Amino acid sequence: MIVAVIPAKKDSKRLPNKNILRINGKSLLAHTVEFARASKKIGKIIVSTDSDEIAGQATGLGAEVVRRSAELAGETPLLRVYEHAWRQLGEKGVTHIVGIQPDHPDRKINPDVAIEYVIEKNIDDLFTVDRCGRRNGSLRILSVGALRGESYPYSASMMDDCTNIHSLYDYFVAKRNMESGERINIAERELSSESPVFVVAEAACNHMCDIRLARKMIDEAADAGADAIKFQTYKAEKLVTKDAVAFWGKDTIRQIDYYRRLDRFGMEEYAKLFRYAKKKGLIGFSSAFDFESSDMLNDIGMPVFKIASCEIPNLRFIRHVAGYGKPIMLSTGASKPAEIDRAVETIFGTGNTQLILMACTLSYPTQQQDANFMRLTTLKHRYPGVLLGLSDHTEPEENMVIPSVAVALGARVIEKHYTSDRTMVGSGHFFSVDPAGMRKMVDNIRITERVLGDGVLGVADCERKAFSSARRSIVAEVPIKKGEVIEFEMLGTKRPATGLDASMIDSVVGKKAGCDISREQQITLDMLET
Numbered sequence: 247m248i249v250a251v252i253p254a255k256k257d258s259k260r261l262p263n264k265n266i267l268r269i270n271g272k273s274l275l276a277h278t279v280e281f282a283r284a285s286k287k288i289g290k291i292i293v294s295t296d297s298d299e300i301a302g303q304a305t306g307l308g309a310e311v312v313r314r315s316a317e318l319a320g321e322t323p324l325l326r327v328y329e330h331a332w333r334q335l336g337e338k339g340v341t342h343i344v345g346i347q348p349d350h351p352d353r354k355i356n357p358d359v360a361i362e363y364v365i366e367k368n369i370d371d372l373f374t375v376d377r378c379g380r381r382n383g384s385l386r387i388l389s390v391g392a393l394r395g396e397s398y399p400y401s402a403s404m405m406d407d408c409t410n411i412h413s414l415y416d417y418f419v420a421k422r423n424m425e426s427g428e429r430i431n432i433a434e435r436e437l438s439s440e441s442p443v444f445v446v447a448e449a450a451c452n453h454m455c456d457i458r459l460a461r462k463m464i465d466e467a468a469d470a471g472a473d474a475i476k477f478q479t480y481k482a483e484k485l486v487t488k489d490a491v492a493f494w495g496k497d498t499i500r501q502i503d504y505y506r507r508l509d510r511f512g513m514e515e516y517a518k519l520f521r522y523a524k525k526k527g528l529i530g531f532s533s534a535f536d537f538e539s540s541d542m543l544n545d546i547g548m549p550v551f552k553i554a555s556c557e558i559p560n561l562r563f564i565r566h567v568a569g570y571g572k573p574i575m576l577s578t579g580a581s582k583p584a585e586i587d588r589a590v591e592t593i594f595g596t597g598n599t600q601l602i603l604m605a606c607t608l609s610y611p612t613q614q615q616d617a618n619f620m621r622l623t624t625l626k627h628r629y630p631g632v633l634l635g636l637s638d639h640t641e642p643e644e645n646m647v648i649p650s651v652a653v654a655l656g657a658r659v660i661e662k663h664y665t666s667d668r669t670m671v672g673s674g675h676f677f678s679v680d681p682a683g684m685r686k687m688v689d690n691i692r693i694t695e696r697v698l699g700d701g702v703l704g705v706a707d708c709e710r711k712a713f714s715s716a717r718r719s720i721v722a723e724v725p726i727k728k729g730e731v732i733e734f735e736m737l738g739t740k741r742p743a744t745g746l747d748a749s750m751i752d753s754v755v756g757k758k759a760g761c762d763i764s765r766e767q768q769i770t771l772d773m774l775e776t
Contacts, residue, residue, distance in 0.1 A: 247289040248361060250282040250344045251331040252309070255319045256297035260412050265300060265348045267411075269421045274348040274411070275300060279307045282346055285357040294318075294331045324383070329393045341390055347383030349411040352423040355385050360404055364389075370399030374406040377630070382410045407630070415591045419631070422599030428633050430573050430600045433529045433549040435473070437573075437602070437633060443653055443691050447472040447528075447664040447684060448637070451508035452673045460519055463666050466681035468526040471688035475528050476552060476661065479516065479543060480535035482506040508673060517546045537566055544570045552661075553589075555579035555608050555637075561592045568596040575659065577637045578621075579606030583628065590629065602659055604635040605652070611641040611677035617648070622655040635659025642668075642679040646686035650694040662687060719745030719768045720754055726763040729775075731756065737769070745770055 254265040254275050266273045272280075275293070282291045293304035294312045296319035301311045312334045318327055328343045342364065344357065355374060364372050370392040374384040384406040392399040409420040430437045437444050447467040453460035460477075467475045482505035490501040511519075516532065523530030533552040534540035540551065540563075551567050555577040558564075568574060574593060578586050586603075593601055605621040617640055625634055636652040638660065649660045665678035679687060705713050718739035726736055734755050739748040745768030746754065758775040 247339045248287055248342045248344060249290045249292060249332070249335065249340050250285070250288045250346055251312075251328050252278050252282065252291065252293045252304075252346050252348060253324055253327045254278075254293055254295045254297070254300045254304070254348050255314075256295070256300065257319070261414060261417065264411055264417065266303065267417055269351055269424050273303060274351050275303055276307055277351045278346050278348040279304070279309050281353065281357070282344070283308075285344075285361070287358050287361045288344060290335075292331050292335070294327055324386075325388075325393075328386075328388060332390070332393055343388045343390075343393060345383070345386035345388065350382060350384040350406075350408045351411070352420045353384040353406050353408040355404060355406040355408075357385060360385055360387060363402075363404070367402065368400065369402045371401040373401070373403055375403045376410070377405065377407040379403075382406070382408070384408050384410075415594050418594040418597060418599055422594075423631055426599070428631050430602065430633060432474075432573050433524075435529065437658055439633070439656075439658060441658070443657070443695060444474065444635075444659045445472045445688055445691060446474045446476050446659065446661040448476050448661050448678075449664055450476075450478045450674055450678075452663075452665040452670070452675055452678060453477070453511075454670070454672055455508060455510040457511075457515060457518065459666060460515075461522055463664070464519065464523050464526055464528060464530075466666060467664060467684065468523075468528050470681050470684035471692075472528060472664075472684060475523055475530055475664075477511075477516070477519070477530075477532040478508075478535070479511070479532045479539040480505065480509055481539065482509050484536040484538070513542050513546060516543065516548075520546065520548065534567065537563065540567050540570075544572070549573070550575065553577065555581060555606050558585050558589050561588060564589055564592050565596060568593040568598040571596075571598055571600075573600040573602065574598070575602045575604055575635060575661070577604040577606040578625070579608030579637070586628075590632075602633045602635050603629060604637045604659065604661065605657070606637040607639055610639055610674065612639040614640055614643075614648070619652050619655055622652060622657055626656055633658050635661065637661045639663065639677065641677050642683045645690070646679065646683050647690050649687055650690040653691055653694045654698060660687075660691060714744065715742045717741065717743035718748045719743050720748060720751050721745070722763045722765055722767050722769065725765050726759045728759055728762050730759050732759060732774075740766070744768065 258264045265275050282288050291309040292312050293309045294314050295301050296314055304311050312331045318330055328345050332343055364387045370389040372387040373381055375381050409416055411417050411420055428438055449463050464475055482502050485505055486501040488502050492499050492501050492504055520530035531548050531550050532543055533554050534543055550573045552575045558581045603625050607616055622634055634657050636657045638649050640648050663674055663678040664684055665675040668675050668680050718741055721738050721740050723738040724736050760773055760775045
């Protein structure tokens with residue numbers, strides 16, 4: 247008999263009561279019992295615990311309970327816990343113990359496949375590892391011999407790249423994976439790795455606080471095929487000190503003088519612009535740079551928030567915005583890995599896991615050699631399952647292909663600075679794309695999406711005609727008489743692929759012909775003596 251043992255002690259130093267935390271209305275313990283029960287090879291489920299509450303839950307879930315002592319509930323190797331449970335069973339008839347830790351609820355491994363592998367290969371100790379090869383507790387299968395310590399066990403590993411819950415952050419990652427996955431909804435528009443790329447026209451304050459120009463920009467962005475238009479919302483006095491000097495372009499003016507010219511839109515203007523954008527088929531939103539602005543935007547129902555790269559260390563502000571419970575696009579320009587970690591943990595710590603991480607270079611404009619789109623690959627590995635995007639500051643080039651490179655690397659959101667007229671002054675017009683460039687960019691992104699495909703290897707439907715006509719079959723190079731032993735020199739391979747595949751030529755050589763075969767005739771199995 248194969249027995250599942252679920253170790254579920256009461257205390258956890260880093261995350262109290264983690265085994266009974268709930269995801270999708272069920273405790274981690276319940277998810278684990280259900281996982282074990284789904285196996286066709288596990289004959290009994292045991293919960294090993296020192297907790298009355300966990301024991302009660304386990305019994306209610308139909309599992310048997312083994313009580314363990316305080317000694318076994320401390321920092322004890324789990325091997326001892328599994329051995330204790332096995333001995334409590336009376337040991338008879340048990341061939342393997344399957345250890346399943348509750349703090350890996352989004353596990354993907356098939357327990358029966360793992361058990362079959364263990365039995366087939368006569369493995370004594372199989373354990374799971376994550377994508378980096380680090381051992382985790384998703385699944386461990388131990389033979390009785392290994393529990394008894396009869397011999398040095400034959401070990402092996404299988405990958406299960408699931409969440410190992412140690413902290414509240416880990417819990418929220420697993421919760422997101424199991425409840426919504428990577429899918430994020432913005433104003434009824436779903437974003438995911440399979441959905442079309444979400445194109446954001448970053449209008450910033452290129453409207454120059456002229457409501458008519460802002461509406462014109464919305465019209466042009468919609469005509470260019472963008473999905474959303476984004477602005478920037480701030481009050482100069484809350485953003486910079488009076489002596490801060492501008493850091494972009496060739497300006498030497500004070501930042502406060504620059505921003506005072508561009509901060510005159512308030513609730514009324516943004517409400518009108520967002521309504522107008524919706525009418526034109528766009529999602530309107532804005533980057534907020536202070537608490538009052540973010541509250542105002544939330545009050546008028548803005549469906550998504552953008553947090554700029556410069557706000558990455560501003561954890562109090564990030565926590566405030568995440569608290570709205572709405573999707574967040576977080577730019578990561580000029581940010582160290584530990585800073586991004588803290589920002590992500592801060593967002594997830596509020597229970598909001600609707601996050602899109604935006605690769606970005608904090609330079610206006612960004613030179614092509616400084617764009618470093620491979621950051622997308624780094625972010626993908628560091629934050630698995632999190633949707634990625636690009637906030638692109640490269641200067642528009644003639645063909646507008648640069649953002650498409652980011653799409654090929656996995657970006658599902660493209661944000662590009664956008665203006666109605668690049669010759670205008672007073673804001674970021676000089677490095678923004680105009681409506682014609684935006685149309686080119688969107689078209690290139692859609693072409694990129696089409697040519698990327700799904701990555702599946704094999705014969706595609708569109709290849710079948712060429713597959714049949716261009717591949718080769720085995721043919722007779724010379725006439726072959728019935729009963730004659732076929733030799734290599736008698737055979738060749740020629741199109742089309744309607745006979746025996748060319749890869750089978752070795753299996754034909756040495757066989758006797760079961761009938762007369764004419765020159766260039768395709769060889770088939772029924773022509774060969776068995």
